[in-house]
Amino acid sequence: AQIYENNLYANHFFDFLALPPLVLQVQNPTILKNIGPPRIEFRNVSFSYPNGPKVLNNISFVIEPGESVAFVGHNGAGKTTIIKLLCRFYDITSGEILINGIGIKELDLPSWYKFLGTLFQEFVKYHFTVRENIMLGAPDRKDENAMKQAAIKSGAAEFIKKLPQKYDQMLGKEFENGEELSGGQWQKLAIARAFYEEPPVLILDEPTSAIDAEAEYEIFDNLKNQYKNKTLILVSHRFSTVRNADKIIVIESGMIVESGTHENLMKT
């Protein structure tokens, strides 16, 4: 019965892989050379999901190279949609998204993805060792010291110290001696993985839902200090945890209602 069930799943999986891509590449797309964080601009961007109502309405903002920017707003405001458009999972309905002044539709997507490291709310829990869980962020980079630094900055090092085998600890109950982590611990490990990759643009889309506000603040603050010369994009529904971002953009019902530093926004 299990084989039958898994077989049905495998069919769906291969049907999915065979779907034609929704976004099409132009002929001779521009290949982005990896020369550090790019300038990102959304110019009058509006967007509706296929057959859906307008989700983003005339959004404009600029993220300068190396800036840390936070998108803040209630659930359903449109924050994740902005991130999906930046990754070109969908094409926008109107307006322009410019990367170093080049329209996103003109870009060679694989070369653009080399710039991006994203961590979404749903992340993978790899039943591997702690070390492998972190190093999978950049499999070609074999840097033990950077791996440990990533664990410290994400706040994962604290619980890793207490595991019987520390960084060699196998995770997942399927394994003899495998340890199961709590939701918050898995999240910190996923953040360490994103951190270890050190992409020019690091995007964290509310990966901290199982983490309390104080720990979230610490993680974001550590990231901001680490990411001084790289671009950091944070998405949160908590205004307080992103107070150290260079720029906070407040989204409400698909529109930008305010933007500025935490200090400026508190004054108004």
Ligand code: ADP
């Ligand atoms: P946020 O990240 O601020 O919580 P989202 O960007 O996820 O908000 O969602 C904005 C709006 O778009 C919501 O009304 C949501 O229901 C809708 N939405 C999100 N994803 C899809 C989708 N794949 N198809 C249709 N509507 C969607």
